[in-house]
Amino acid sequence: xQSQTTxxxxxxxxxxxxxxxxxxxxxxxxxxxxxxxxxxxxxxxxYVKPLPQGDERQLTFNERGTLKSYVYFNGNERRGLGKxxxxxxxxxxxxxxIQDDDxxxxxxxxxxxxxxxxxxxxxTAFTHVSADGSRLCVPTTDARALEAEQFxxxxxxxxxxxxxxxxxxxxxxxxxxxxKRVQDENLNSYLNVYDTASGVLVARERVNRAxxxxxxxxxxxxxxxxxxxxxxxxxxxxxxxxxxGKEHIRLRTEGxxxxxxxxxxxxxxxxxxxxxxxxxxxxxGRAYIGRVAPDGSGTVEIALPDDYHRYGHFxxxxxxxxxxxxxxxxxxxxxxxxxxxGGEWISxxxxxxxxxxxxxxxxxxxxxxxxxxxxHPHPIFDHGDNAVYFTxxxxxxxxxxxxxxxxxLVSSSxxx
Numbered sequence: 001x002q003s004q005t006t007x008x009x010x011x012x013x014x015x016x017x018x019x020x021x022x023x024x025x026x027x028x029x030x031x032x033x034x035x036x037x038x039x040x041x042x043x044x045x046x047y048v049k050p051l052p053q054g055d056e057r058q059l060t061f062n063e064r065g066t067l068k069s070y071v072y073f074n075g076n077e078r079r080g081l082g083k084x085x086x087x088x089x090x091x092x093x094x095x096x097x098i099q100d101d102d103x104x105x106x107x108x109x110x111x112x113x114x115x116x117x118x119x120x121x122x123x124t125a126f127t128h129v130s131a132d133g134s135r136l137c138v139p140t141t142d143a144r145a146l147e148a149e150q151f152x153x154x155x156x157x158x159x160x161x162x163x164x165x166x167x168x169x170x171x172x173x174x175x176x177x178x179x180k181r182v183q184d185e186n187l188n189s190y191l192n193v194y195d196t197a198s199g200v201l202v203a204r205e206r207v208n209r210a211x212x213x214x215x216x217x218x219x220x221x222x223x224x225x226x227x228x229x230x231x232x233x234x235x236x237x238x239x240x241x242x243x244x245g246k247e248h249i250r251l252r253t254e255g256x257x258x259x260x261x262x263x264x265x266x267x268x269x270x271x272x273x274x275x276x277x278x279x280x281x282x283x284x285g286r287a288y289i290g291r292v293a294p295d296g297s298g299t300v301e302i303a304l305p306d307d308y309h310r311y312g313h314f315x316x317x318x319x320x321x322x323x324x325x326x327x328x329x330x331x332x333x334x335x336x337x338x339x340x341x342g343g344e345w346i347s348x349x350x351x352x353x354x355x356x357x358x359x360x361x362x363x364x365x366x367x368x369x370x371x372x373x374x375x376h377p378h379p380i381f382d383h384g385d386n387a388v389y390f391t392x393x394x395x396x397x398x399x400x401x402x403x404x405x406x407x408x409l410v411s412s413s414x415x416x
Contacts, residue, residue, distance in 0.1 A: 004403050021126050096127060101117045136193070141212060216268060288304060331345065344366060
């Protein structure tokens with residue numbers, strides 16, 4: 001299939017712009033507005049752009065840098081915008097985020113209210129709002145887990161671009177094994193669930209000796225939360241978990257070719273709430289994608305071709321049950337050894353889970369250089385599965401782009 005034309009959505013010439021993390025849509029449910037993070041004010045803040053050609057508007061006015069949290073390990077202690085904290089209730093046009101110690105709600109007109117405060121001596125990660133808009137889950141971990149003095153890439157606080165603008169840089173990760181510290185020192189994580197109307201804490205589930213960074217409500221039930229253990233030593237069996245309000249269910253176990261030595265990551269719900277998808281690598285180096293039911297049954301995993309090793313994420317379709325979109329793995333001409341570790345193509349996958357077959361349909365090259373978390377493309381479908389939005393720094397700065405999905409592909413595929 002011929003590569004599709006991409007459209008620049010945000011003004012990548014003046015700042016670094018990026019989508020929200022891909023477990024949250026960045027698009028309103030009618031696809032008429034895009035919510036994104038930008039540093040154009042000199043600090044990370046939230047903006048909204050009416051689509052296709054409306055004026056971009058600033059929604060938050062943070063002047064305190066980036067909050068320390070998962071991914072943003074050398075951010076500021078309890079000060080700044082939590083770039084990993086933003087989740088969008090796209091049906092009600094309400095955005096949730098963390099500013100300093102406050103858990104905040106803001107609408108697309110910029111009206112802001114504080115719901116609650118982050119518990120003391122805790123650090124945060126990616127949040128999630130339930131499909132019915134009634135609940136917000138904020139995962140926290142004992143702050144000791146992220147107490148670090150050195151970081152893997154020894155990044156400075158900023159770099160200076162060719163135009164003289166300072167660009168904030170957040171180091172990759174501390175030099176120690178965070179999960180090992182959590183295990184050795186008996187540190188805990190918490191699933192903090194707030195009522196979005198009142199701000200009342202309605203549940204706080206402690207998970208012992210865990211570092212939880214990703215949480216997602218079931219699309220069908222705000223009482224069911226998918227969560228993870230981040231970077232565990234036995235990732236093949238300790239990454240994927242579900243809490244249904246009564247019990248914790250391990251979603252990936254050993255057997256049928258699966259081992260604790262496998263690497264597993266980036267779990268997310270399918271839109272119909274019937275399955276959870278994930279991906280990773282087997283211990284022998286082969287990449288794979290998988291699917292499992294919320295009760296841990298019906299596991300199906302599909303190994304990718306041996307040369308599909310250039311990292312990427314997978315995001316589920318909104319209307320097509322068998323669609324995924326990825327920013328990696330696929331490469332039409334093989335993978336040059338001197339290229340980035342991440343992929344450079346946005347492609348749609350039509351997956352037949354019954355026969356374990358995947359059809360890879362390339363849309364365009366994103367050419368992001370994967371130099372930090374913020375430049376990961378993290379592609380998402382619009383709500384009609386007619387287009388894909390993604391982040392790329394191919395121009396030298398991060399910006400949000402759009403690529404249309406060919407109408408013939410949409411019309412030839414089954415929708416719910």
